[in-house]
Amino acid sequence: MKIGVLALQGAVKEHCQALAALGIESLQVKYREELDQIAGLIIPGGESTTVGKLLVRNQMMEPLRELGRQGFPIFGTCTGMILLAKDLDGIKQPGIALMEMTVVRNAFGRQIASFEAELDISEIGEEPYKAIFIRAPYVTSVGAGVQVLSELDDKILLVREGNLLAAAFHPELTADYRIHQYFVDICRQQRRLSA
Ligand code: GLN
Numbered sequence: 001m002k003i004g005v006l007a008l009q010g011a012v013k014e015h016c017q018a019l020a021a022l023g024i025e026s027l028q029v030k031y032r033e034e035l036d037q038i039a040g041l042i043i044p045g046g047e048s049t050t051v052g053k054l055l056v057r058n059q060m061m062e063p064l065r066e067l068g069r070q071g072f073p074i075f076g077t078c079t080g081m082i083l084l085a086k087d088l089d090g091i092k093q094p095g096i097a098l099m100e101m102t103v104v105r106n107a108f109g110r111q112i113a114s115f116e117a118e119l120d121i122s123e124i125g126e127e128p129y130k131a132i133f134i135r136a137p138y139v140t141s142v143g144a145g146v147q148v149l150s151e152l153d154d155k156i157l158l159v160r161e162g163n164l165l166a167a168a169f170h171p172e173l174t175a176d177y178r179i180h181q182y183f184v185d186i187c188r189q190q191r192r193l194s195a
Contacts, residue, residue: 003187004013008054010079014172025063031123032060034152040073040187043080045134047169050070052094061096068098073163073190074114075183081166082137089140099161100143106166107138107155117123121150121158122188126176131157138168 005015007028016026019042027038035041041064043051068074074096076084083095085103087120108115111133118128129150139156142148150158157168158179164187171179 001039001187001193002027002037003024003184004034004050006041006042006043006080008042008046009060011170011172012044012171014075015042015044015091015180018172018177019173019184021177022181022184024184031058032063032129035060035063035067039191040075042182042183043074043076043083044172045078045080048079048082048098049093052083053094055083056094061094064096065098068096068164071163071190071194073165073187074098075165075167075181075186076171077136077167077170078136081139081168084164084166085139097180099144099159099166101139101156101159101165101166102141103136103137103139107136107140108133108136110135117152119150119152121155121179123149124182129176129178130174131167132173136168139166148154160186 002025004027005012007030019026084099085101086097087102089104115133119131121129138164145161147160159166
């Protein structure tokens with residue numbers, strides 16, 4: 001099983017390394033044809049307006065939306081979370097727009113470039129998870145089908161809607177790969193379902 005990392009912009013290599021540490025082969029994805037070769041896709045952090053434009057230019061926006069609707073696993077981190085949201089609190093920019101949630105960009109303030117926080121994420125185990133945030137978004141509200149996996153001070157930071165997973169932080173920047181493992185498990189489950 002191969003998992004793709006969208007390689008249009010952003011922290012691509014680190015996600016590939018995280019997958020390798022879990023024994024999973026990765027593919028850096030730039031073109032739509034490559035989507036056929038992977039069991040799921042990670043959309044890394046970067047700049048969501050840029051990645052959105054590049055997805056449109058490479059004619060991947062519609063295919064990804066369709067795949068996501070059909071159960072193909074997509075994990076959006078930071079920029080990826082923004083691209084997966086159906087609502088950006090009034091802001092209009094190109095997105096895959098699959099998850100029933102409202103996301104605010106740069107929600108911790110533009111000045112707060114980066115910080116760390118300990119999160120409780122019971123789905124991945126008891127041990128607290130150290131999350132790294134970089135000009136991060138957060139989720140302010142979710143629809144009925146969206147599972148909130150972690151929140152801190154009323155800010156929703158990790159969510160799942162079936163085959164779709166989104167994190168406000170950067171799981172590829174720590175050596176704690178439990179969230180990647182969680183996504184790998186989603187990919188395995190979906191593969192079994194569609195086999
Ligand atoms: N602020 C960026 C955006 O709006 C996201 C930052 C990140 O991905 N680390 O896309």
